[in-house]
Amino acid sequence: MDAQLYATLDKAWKSTCRVLFGQEIGELKRYEEWLAGQAPILSKRKSYVSGKEVILAKNGYAKNARFISAEEVAQNKSYALSINDIKDIDSISAALAEKCEYAGNRFLGNSSNVEHADIVMNSHFVNSSTNIEESMYVDSSFMVRRNSKYIFGAGYCGQSEFLVRVVGTFNSKRCFESYFIPDSSDLYFCDSCFGSHDLLFCFGQRSTSYRIGNLQLPKEKYLGLKQKILAEVVQELQKEGRFPTLLEIAGSSKEAATGLEIEEDDIPTNMAPIEKGFAFTYKLLFKKEPLGIEQYEKWLSKNAMELVPEKTVLGGTVYCPRNIPYFSKVPKGRMASFSQMLAIGKKSLSQEEVQTLSSIKKHIGKISYFTPELYDGENANYIASPLVYHGTNVYKTYDITYGDNAGVCLLALNSKYVYGCYRVLESQFSFKCYNSLYLNRCLELDSCNKCSDSYFCHNCEGLVDCMFCFNMKGKRFAIGNTDLQREKYAQIKEMLLKQMGEELEKKKELKWDIYSIGAMQ
Secondary structure, eight states: OOHHHHHHHHHHHHHHHHHHHSSOOSOGGGTHHHHGGGSOOOEEEEOTTTOOEEEESOOOSOTTSOEEEGGGOOTTOOOOOOTGGGSSHHHHHHHHHTTOOEEEOOEESSOEEEEEEEEEESOEEEEEEEEEESOEEEESOEEEESSOEEEESOEEEESOEEEEEEEEEESOEEEEEEESOTTOEEEESOBSOBSOEEEESOBSOBSOEEEETTEEOOHHHHHHHHHHHHHHHHHHHHHHSOOOOHHHHHHHOOOOOOSOOOOOOOOOOOHHHHHHHHHHHHHHHHSSOOOOGGGGHHHHHTTSOOEEEEEOTTSSEEEEETTSHHHHTSOTTOBOOHHHHHHHTTOOOOTGGGSSHHHHHHHGGGTOOBOSOEEESSOEEEESOSEEEEEEEEESOEEEEEEEEEESOEEEESOEEEESOEEEESOEEEESOEEEEEEESOEEEESOEEEESOEEEESOBSOEEEESOBSOBSOEEEESSOBOOHHHHHHHHHHHHHHHHHHHHHHSSOSOOTTTTTSOO
16 A cells, blocks of 8 residues: 555544544554455456556456556547447457456546545545545445545445444444444444444344443443443454454354244235336337346346345344345344344343443343344335335345335435346436446446446446447447447447347347456457
8 A cells, every 4th residue: 555545544543443442453554354354355357558456346347358447548449340340249249359448446536545446436545445435534445425434344334434344324423343323323333223322232223322232221331331341342452453243243142032022014015016117127228028027037136136035043034135245244043134123122131241241242142133124214015125215116126225116236226217236326227237327228337427328338427329338438329439320320229129139038138248248258
C-alpha cells in the first residue's frame, strides 16, 4: 500500500478503535488478515498491457479473457468489425476475443487515494475493497455506500460510521462484530437487532437498549459490565491479532434455545403476477413469449443469485445467498427464520450468566441464532425471498429494497422488472445485469451506467441501442464497438434477437454471457 494511504487509514483505524474500545489496539497492518475475513475474496488478474494487478468487483470473468487497468482504457475504441464478423453471436464472440478488453481498478467520479479496489465512486482513502460509493476511510470491505466512513472489514452497509467486522446495516454507528443491525448504535456481538443501541451479545432485538445476552440491565450496571467485557476483548485482540467471530463463539456453545413460542406469519402468495411481470419483460427484450420463470432459473441464477435452502433448527426452511460469505459460516444448527428470531429475542441469559465474558461464551447458545431473513415496510407477494423491504411480486431474490417485480436477483435496489441481476440500482425491464445503475431494457450489462435498449456490454455509460460494446460512452447504434447506420443496426439486432429467442426456447439458457463473450475460445 502507498505510504500516504496507509498512514491515513492507520490513523483512521486507531481513531475507530478509540471510539469502540476507549483505546488503541495497535497498527492496522497487524489486523488486516482478520479484517478481510468478512469480505468476498478479491478477484485479481493481470493487465495484458502492463502486467499491473487488476482488481475486479466480481469474479465471473473467463480465465482467458484480456484485462486492463482502468487508466489503460482507450475510451470509445473502434473495433471496426466487418459485416461478416457480426453475422451471428458466435462470429461476434470470435471477433471480440481478439480486440476487447475487460477493465478493472475502476475509480470513478471524484475519487482519490484508492488502491487494490474496483468500482469505487466518489470515495476517498479506500484499500482492498469493492463497490464503494460516496464513502471514505474504508479498508477490506465491500458494498459500502451513502456517506459511510471509518469502515474496516465490513460490508453490505450504508450511511454508517465506525464499523469493524459488521455485515448488513444501514444508518448505524459504533458497532463491532455484528450482523444485520440497521438503525442501531453501540452494538457489539449482535445479530438481527433493529433500531437499538447499547447492546452486547444480543439477538432478535427490536428498539431495545442496555442489554447483555438479551437481559435488560440498569444503564449503570450495563456500562460497568460493558467496560469489563470489552477490556477482555481488547486484551485478546492485542495478544492474538484477532478475536473469535460471533459465529465461532455461538458454534462453540453446547446450549440451545428452549421453550420458544413462535408465531409464523401465514402470508398469501400468488405466482400469477410474478409470471406476468417476467413474461412482459422477456417479451420486451426478446420479442417472444416465454415459458414460466422456473424454466429459466438455472440460466438466471448464473453470475447473479443462487439461494440455498437451509433447514432451521427450530423447524422450517430459510434461503441463504451463496454470494455473501457470512451465511456459509453459520454454525450447524444455528439457523433460524425471521419469526423464530423474534421469539429468541424474548429469551435472555440470567444475571449470573452475563457477569463475565467466559460465562457469556459458555451460555450464549441459549439465544445465539442467525437468520438471512428480514421483512419490513410495505411488502406483498414475496416467494422464497429472504430480504424484502418495501417490495412486491418478488421471487427468489435476496434484498429487494423499494422495488417490485424481481426474480432470482441479489440486491435489486429501487428497481423493478429485473430478473437474474446482481446489484442493480434504479433500473427496470432488464435481465442478467451486474453492478450497474440506471438501466432500461437491457440484457447482460456489466458495470454500466445510464444505458437503455442495450445487450452484452461492459464498462459503458450512456449507451442507447448498442450491442457487444466494451469501454464505450455516449454511443448509439453500435455493435462490437463499430458504428452502424440506424437501419443496418436495426436489421442486425432483429437477426441477433431472433437467434437468442430461438436458443432460449430450445435450451432455456444462452451459450454466451457478458463474462465469456470476449474471451478466447
